[in-house]
Amino acid sequence: xxxxxxxxxxxxxxxGRPFLVYFGYTHCPDVCPTELARISDVLxxxxxxxxxxxxxxxxxxxxxxxxxxxxxxxxxxxxIGLSGSRQAIDAAEKTxxxxxxxxxxxxxxxxxxxxxxxxxxxDKNGAFVEAFNVxxxxxxxxKDLERFL
Numbered sequence: 001x002x003x004x005x006x007x008x009x010x011x012x013x014x015x016g017r018p019f020l021v022y023f024g025y026t027h028c029p030d031v032c033p034t035e036l037a038r039i040s041d042v043l044x045x046x047x048x049x050x051x052x053x054x055x056x057x058x059x060x061x062x063x064x065x066x067x068x069x070x071x072x073x074x075x076x077x078x079x080i081g082l083s084g085s086r087q088a089i090d091a092a093e094k095t096x097x098x099x100x101x102x103x104x105x106x107x108x109x110x111x112x113x114x115x116x117x118x119x120x121x122x123d124k125n126g127a128f129v130e131a132f133n134v135x136x137x138x139x140x141x142x143k144d145l146e147r148f149l
Contacts, residue, residue: 004069006065011126014122016124017052020053020054020121021054021056021120022035022118022120023055024055024058024117025057025059025113027113035134036075036076038134039134040079042138042142043079043142045138046145047142052080055072056082057081057082058093060084063081063083065082065084068083069081096118100114120132
């Protein structure tokens with residue numbers, strides 16, 4: 001998948017460090033920005049350098065790599081916005097068992113995306129560890145993440 005700076009990012013790129021993965025889209029009215037803010041709060045509590053977090057679009061038709069990076073930059077520099085072809089997104093959704101589907105278009109052509117909302121914690125080898133809970137004190141969640149460094 002592509003980041004806003006043009007580089008290709010994959011689990012191979014991130015090997016050696018644990019990382020978080022969250023699927024969503026930039027036009028999301030409430031859930032995605034709330035979860036990204038929570039992820040940011042946790043990363044800000046990390047004692048050293050925060051681990052990377054990937055925000056992968058479920059809406060590549062609207063979310064270009066550049067738009068994704070612009071969007072996540074308002075949350076935290078450790079969050080990397082990713083997009084790609086529909087095929088690449090479908091493959092990532094299948095790998096992570098993400099539910100995502102396009103909602104009914106409105107009269108103006110706008111639409112929403114229905115999608116699952118899980119934050120995946122991946123270990124330093126890119127293997128799934130657990131669904132990471134950010135609905136707790138950011139300091140507690142950060143201490144939990146630091147166990148994997």
